[in-house]
Amino acid sequence: MNEFMEFFNSSSSESVSTSVKLLLLLTVLSIAPSILILMTSFTRIIIxxxxxxxxxxxxxxxxxQVLVGLALFLTFFIMAPTFSQVNDQALTPLFNDEINLEEAYEKAAIPFREFMSKHTRQKDLELFLTYSKAExxxxxxxxxxxxxxxxxALSELKTAFQIGFMIFIPFLVIDMVVASILMSMGMMMLPPVMISLPFKILLFVLVDGWYLVVKSLLQSFS
Structure with missing residues (x-):
């Protein structure tokens, strides 16, 4: 009888442990999109x-689909060291029953805080610290x-828009030049975008634009 009770208790504890792990996995999967968008480099890249x-x-x-896919793989590439630390410090010990769920959460947050601290403006951090009224x-x-x-997230939005502004300038110049030429020729009814589009694509291809954009994004996170 005692042996049966010991077996039942051990089976129950294993079942509870498995249930907790499944619950943790489902929770992570449900909030994974928010984590991916707001705590990684995805926001800046996709913008x-x-x-x-x-x-x-x-x-x-x-x-x-192409832009989102490229942004996802660039995010995984940039965040690989952070994800590796989370796996080594939190997930692996948790699944090996070396730490509990609360300790795993605290250890997993450390690499993300270190990454976000490098790209968060002091001004934005002060804003939310002030309104939170925390110590x-x-x-x-x-x-x-x-x-x-x-x-x-606020800092990433500003940085992304700054990069986007610099990208817009050369193409805006092309649009203005084409529009001026068309007006001087009296071709008011012809949309300037229709004429400037091939020149913008040609310029982008000649300077290897996608390479420069991706290189600038990678360097902005280095």
Whole structure:
């Protein structure tokens, strides 16, 4: 009887442990899109790539699926060291029953805080710290994620729009030159975009634009 009870208790504990792991996995999968968008480099990359397509005025070329796919793989490439630290410090010990769920969460947040701290403006961080009315943190690891994530997202938006502005300038010059030429020739009814589009694509191809854009994005996270 005692042996049966011991076996039942061990089986129950294993079942509970498995249930907790499944619950953790489902929770991570449900919030994975938000984590990917707001706590990684995805936001900056997808906005910059969208700016490139808009400045070229190529409508849906490249398609959204291509831009999102490229942004995802660039994100995985840039975030690989961070994801590796999370796996080594939090996920692997948790699945090996070396730490509990709360400790795994705290250890997993450390690499993300270190990454976000490198790209978060002090001004944005001060904004959310002030409105949260929390005690001033002594170190980066003392800043709660509820403050860090929106501050980081706000900084990423500004950086992405700054890069997008620089991308727009050469294509805007081409549009202005083409529009001036058409007006001087009296061709008022001909849309300037129709004439400038081949020249913008030609310029983008000649300077190897996609290479330069991706290189600039990678360097902005180095």
């Amino acid at each position: 910059v790539l969208s700016f490139v397509r808009t400045s070229l005025a190529t409508q849906q070329m490249p398609p959204n 001033r943190p002594e170190t980066i690891q003392d800043i709660p994620l509820t403050v860090f994530v929106p501050a980081y």
